[in-house]
Amino acid sequence: xxxxxxxxxxxxxxxxxxxxxxxxxxxxxxxxxxxxxxxxxxxxxxxxxxxxxxxxxxxxxxxxxxxxxxxxxxxxxxxxxxxxxxxxxxxxxxxxxxxxxxxxxxxxxxxxxxxxxxxxxxxxxxxxxxxxxxxxxxxxxxxxxxxxxxxxxxxxxxxxxxxxxxxxxxxxxxxxxxxxxxxxxxxxxxxxxxxxxxxxxxxxxxxxxxxxxxxxxxxxxxxxxxxxxxxxxxxxxxxxxxxxxxxxxxxxxxxxxxxxxxxxxxxxxxxxxxxxxxxxxxxxxxxxxxxxxxxxxxxxxxxxxxxxxxxxxxxxxxxxxxxxxxxxxxxxxxxxxxxx
Amino acid sequence: xxxxxxxxxxxxxxxxxxxxxxxxxxxxxxxxxxxxxxxxxxxxxxxxxxxxxxxxxxxxxxxxxxxxxxxxxxxxxxxxxxxxxxxxxxxxxxxxxxxxxxxxxxxxxxxxxxxxxxxxxxxxxxxxxxxxxxxxxxxxxxxxxxxxxxxxxxxxxxxxxxxxxxxxxxxxxxxxxxxxxxxxxxxxxxxxxxxxxxxxxxxxxxxxxxxxxxxxxxxxxxxxxxxxxxxxxxxxxxxxxxxxxxxxxxxxxxxxxxxxxxxxxxxxxxxxxxxxxxxxxxxxxxxxxxxxxxxxxxxxxxxxxxxxxxxxxxxxxxxxxxxxxxxxxxxxxxxxxxxx
DNA sequence: ACAGATTGCTCAATCGATTGCAGCATCCCT
DNA sequence: AGGGATGCTGCAATCGATTGAGCAATCTGT
Numbered sequence: 133x134x135x136x137x138x139x140x141x142x143x144x145x146x147x148x149x150x151x152x153x154x155x156x157x158x159x160x161x162x163x164x165x166x167x168x169x170x171x172x173x174x175x176x177x178x179x180x181x182x183x184x185x186x187x188x189x190x191x192x193x194x195x196x197x198x199x200x201x202x203x204x205x206x207x208x209x210x211x212x213x214x215x216x217x218x219x220x221x222x223x224x225x226x227x228x229x230x231x232x233x234x235x236x237x238x239x240x241x242x243x244x245x246x247x248x249x250x251x252x253x254x255x256x257x258x259x260x261x262x263x264x265x266x267x268x269x270x271x272x273x274x275x276x277x278x279x280x281x282x283x284x285x286x287x288x289x290x291x292x293x294x295x296x297x298x299x300x301x302x303x304x305x306x307x308x309x310x311x312x313x314x315x316x317x318x319x320x321x322x323x324x325x326x327x328x329x330x331x332x333x334x335x336x337x338x339x340x341x342x343x344x345x346x347x348x349x350x351x352x353x354x355x356x357x358x359x360x361x362x363x364x365x366x367x368x369x370x371x372x373x374x375x376x377x378x379x380x381x382x383x384x385x386x387x388x389x390x391x392x393x394x395x396x397x398x399x400x401x402x403x404x405x406x407x408x409x410x411x412x413x414x415x416x417x418x419x420x421x422x423x424x425x426x427x428x429x430x431x432x433x434x435x436x437x438x439x440x441x442x443x444x445x446x447x448x449x450x451x452x453x454x455x456x457x458x459x460x461x462x463x464x465x466x467x468x469x470x471x472x
Numbered sequence: 473x474x475x476x477x478x479x480x481x482x483x484x485x486x487x488x489x490x491x492x493x494x495x496x497x498x499x500x501x502x503x504x505x506x507x508x509x510x511x512x513x514x515x516x517x518x519x520x521x522x523x524x525x526x527x528x529x530x531x532x533x534x535x536x537x538x539x540x541x542x543x544x545x546x547x548x549x550x551x552x553x554x555x556x557x558x559x560x561x562x563x564x565x566x567x568x569x570x571x572x573x574x575x576x577x578x579x580x581x582x583x584x585x586x587x588x589x590x591x592x593x594x595x596x597x598x599x600x601x602x603x604x605x606x607x608x609x610x611x612x613x614x615x616x617x618x619x620x621x622x623x624x625x626x627x628x629x630x631x632x633x634x635x636x637x638x639x640x641x642x643x644x645x646x647x648x649x650x651x652x653x654x655x656x657x658x659x660x661x662x663x664x665x666x667x668x669x670x671x672x673x674x675x676x677x678x679x680x681x682x683x684x685x686x687x688x689x690x691x692x693x694x695x696x697x698x699x700x701x702x703x704x705x706x707x708x709x710x711x712x713x714x715x716x717x718x719x720x721x722x723x724x725x726x727x728x729x730x731x732x733x734x735x736x737x738x739x740x741x742x743x744x745x746x747x748x749x750x751x752x753x754x755x756x757x758x759x760x761x762x763x764x765x766x767x768x769x770x771x772x773x774x775x776x777x778x779x780x781x782x783x784x785x786x787x788x789x790x791x792x793x794x795x796x797x798x799x800x801x802x803x804x805x806x807x808x809x810x811x812x
Numbered sequence: 813a814c815a816g817a818t819t820g821c822t823c824a825a826t827c828g829a830t831t832g833c834a835g836c837a838t839c840c841c842t
Numbered sequence: 843a844g845g846g847a848t849g850c851t852g853c854a855a856t857c858g859a860t861t862g863a864g865c866a867a868t869c870t871g872t
Contacts, residue, residue: 142624145858156822161860171820190601192541193858196532197827203582224564231585241583242543245571252526261530261828284482369765399765425709425739427767484826496852501830511850533828536859601858 143187149471153178153320169445201238204265204448206230209272210247220363221392222418223269224293229441230267248274254281258288263424271335287451289444293335293401294459301451304460307336310464311343314387314415317431319351321413323385326356329375329397330389331363337389340417344387358385361393369396379406384412391416391423394430398471413472428470436462483527493518504529542790545763546570549612550587557727558565561704561732561742562758563609567629569781570607588614589715594621599627605788611675627791633675634799641791642799643784647676650773650804651683654727657771657812659691663725663752666696669715669737670729671703677729680757684727697723703731711737716740731763733757734770738811753812768810776802
């Protein structure tokens with residue numbers, strides 16, 4: 133146990149410690165960094181002294197000097213839906229994995245939830261001088277801004293869709309293909325009157341909707357209805373309930389934009405006395421751990437969040453090291469459970 | 473749109489900008505801070521120049537100089553359960569609220585998930601010089617460490633239980649009382665053979681168990697069984713399923729340590745063909761948004777996470793300002809829904 | 813015993829901003 | 843016109859560490 137309590141005078145900086153040890157600050161710095169340039173004896177003496185006084189060098193100063201912060205910014209842009217909470221389960225799940233991987237590699241995480249009001253929000257983050265790199269959790273409606281910054285700022289990786297010719301590096305699932313899978317699954321279950329439940333402003337979600345349309349068209353079905361839903365967790369529930377009440381008689385298959393939305397929909401249908409999947413089939417999207425625990429279990433499209441998170445970090449490290457890294461588009465997978 | 477793209481030479485520091493503007497660095501600094509000390513014309517000229525070159529002062533340097541970082545550390549200690557994920561929904565829910573409140577006040581969040589191996593983990597965080605304050609998300613099994621640091625480090629607020637005589641400032645719910653409420657609710661539903669599902673190592677959870685025991689004792693019932701469960705999300709499900717399989721015949725009321733656990737339990741019971749609440753009653757704990765969306769809806773103990781998060785931040789700001797702030801113990805509330 | 817290599821440390825510049833103090837104009841008032 | 847107040851800007855110290863260059867002492871080999 134460090135006896136930092138027993139010693140009265142706290143040491144504030146390397147200079148004080150140097151005076152105490154009777155050496156120069158340079159030596160102290162090297163000693164604490166365990167550099168072999170300083171004699172083993174002095175080195176250990178200084179380290180012991182530091183420990184005894186509970187001294188740890190100021191990271192801010194070190195980072196300013198070294199020009200490396202070991203901090204990665206994890207940024208959530210909330211462009212189209214300002215009321216969306218950080219507590220969105222999908223985001224949280226991926227954040228958990230990011231945190232694991234990054235801390236394993238000795239990086240800290242700076243979390244920012246940004247409402248892109250001023251158009252230089254990303255520039256502000258990126259050259260605050262506080263970050264070695266940036267992970268952007270979704271493109272929201274900020275595609276152009278991201279592209280603009282990506283022109284000159286390399287260490288940035290974005291969760292989202294890849295558009296041909298874009299500069300910024302993305303990791304994500306093939307959302308359109310995912311939408312198609314969901315559609316096929318519903319159609320295979322004999323459903324013909326489909327609806328998409330979610331908000332199609334962000335590119336990711338729009339792609340899912342388009343995929344669903346693909347599937348419907350391929351089967352010769354009419355185009356699915358699009359039901360817009362707020363993504364803010366506090367209003368989402370009632371929003372969805374209202375939709376369900378209004379349309380449940382006209383629809384027999386629902387493709388939800390996320391597991392959370394699907395879960396709310398199942399709940400709302402139950403309230404209307406409609407059985408899932410007997411009366412209406414539902415698919416989710418994401419395959420959160422949660423999806424397996426609901427009653428009935430969600431049939432959903434898997435995004436393999438853990439793999440994605442690891443890939444983002446990997447790509448970011450490449451870029452920090454100065455190498456290039458291509459976008460990654462993962463294959464979505466249909467996970468058949470009980471709702472479709 | 474900033475034309476940072478069109479200008480070839482990026483400006484790296486205040487000195488270059490000063491040379492460009494034909495003034496001294498001091499003036500530039502004051503101008504960018506919008507201080508009235510510098511002439512309105514020069515001020516605007518410099519600001520325009522900065523904007524044109526997409527220049528923003530280095531935050532690291534500023535913070536070193538000003539000795540104020542505007543960064544709050546949000547730390548999750550994983551002492552007793554190293555495999556517990558950051559993605560725990562309760563933690564995520566509260567983090568969301570913390571992020572909202574802190575960003576509203578112009579603070580950034582540094583997220584650390586710590587496995588307390590070395591016993592100076594908290595000291596390392598606290599005097600890294602990177603943080604204006606620390607929010608600790610739960611006491612885990614690190615009570616002594618937290619106390620030790622709280623002796624000399626003021627701006628720290630902890631989510632968890634308050635023990636008489638402790639130094640560190642906590643915000644949390646009266647867990648024991650919550651446990652009692654859950655017990656009473658089960659007993660009122662006619663349940664006599666109770667069990668506690670969760671891990672009673674962390675003080676918070678132990679209190680909930682003790683409260684349950686209080687209620688049982690008060691009703692003249694035998695002491696509830698304690699079923700230990702891993703809190704890691706990946707094994708929790710099977711862990712719980714195994715418990716349920718083993719004991720469902722001997723038990724008719726389950727008080728779960730969290731909503732997530734309760735949800736898994738309901739799921740596992742359904743797999744065994746046992747109906748909730750007809751055959752077994754279950755209560756959760758936390759009242760996550762999720763609890764209202766499951767089928768059946770969870771009866772649970774409310775922690776009012778939003779209020780708690782706000783209180784933590786409030787207390788922290790007081791402490792950063794140099795004032796004192798007392799611990800807050802909130803009243804738990806029983807939310808009756810469908811599972812008990 | 814002496815050149816040359818090695819070891820162990822100090823000195824001072826540096827990272828990029830902020831800010832107290834001093835100094836120079838300008839302006840106002842009598 | 844002279845004295846004082848006021849407004850604006852520059853100078854240089856400062857935050858707390860890192861690190862290359864330089865120097866003295868010791869060691870190695872002949």
